[in-house]
Amino acid sequence: MIRVLQADITTLKVDAIVNAANESLLGGGGVDGAIHRAAGPELREYCRGLGGCPIGEARITPGFKLSAQWIIHAVGPVWRGGEYQESKLLANCYRNSFALAVENEVKTIAFPSISTGAYAYPKDQAGKIAIAIMRDYENKFSEIIACCFSAADVKLYEEMLLSSPRQRGSRI
Ligand code: ADP
Numbered sequence: 296m297i298r299v300l301q302a303d304i305t306t307l308k309v310d311a312i313v314n315a316a317n318e319s320l321l322g323g324g325g326v327d328g329a330i331h332r333a334a335g336p337e338l339r340e341y342c343r344g345l346g347g348c349p350i351g352e353a354r355i356t357p358g359f360k361l362s363a364q365w366i367i368h369a370v371g372p373v374w375r376g377g378e379y380q381e382s383k384l385l386a387n388c389y390r391n392s393f394a395l396a397v398e399n400e401v402k403t404i405a406f407p408s409i410s411t412g413a414y415a416y417p418k419d420q421a422g423k424i425a426i427a428i429m430r431d432y433e434n435k436f437s438e439i440i441a442c443c444f445s446a447a448d449v450k451l452y453e454e455m456l457l458s459s460p461r462q463r464g465s466r467i
Pocket of ligand 1: 302327410445
């Protein structure tokens, strides 16, 4: 089941939350900063040992002080007009995050709207990619949360969910 929720992702009681990280994995602004503050300094120490992460890929860490057991750090692309493989790289973020979640037996997972803040990816285009890939993995999870920060994002995601029906019997 995919659920749209308006919340601060750091407060969610799920198996894993996804972070919109940057290539350094050492923290930044937006949701990344919020997650590092809430998880505590041990997260930065742990991330230092990972040696960064390329755009489109993801890395998993413990949740430290969060309620979530895991944090999956996905590095989204910066929007540069759409002709620099942004859509492929953003889709890879979601797919690679889901792959790590499956490997670690995650059943409930929450995603922020990756790349749509400081990285300026158009929200409707990013949302379409997010929902399409969430649909692909829906049957493998008991709950996938699209965690929106603003009421406008909630509206956008809910509209997009309605126009993208669940794929019955799909299996990945
Ligand atoms: P990026 O650099 O990938 O664009 P940002 O953190 O700037 O990442 O923004 C990604 C999305 O996360 C934006 O839609 C922003 O509104 C949202 N966001 C920011 N803080 C939080 C939070 N605490 N919980 C959930 N979403 C958040």
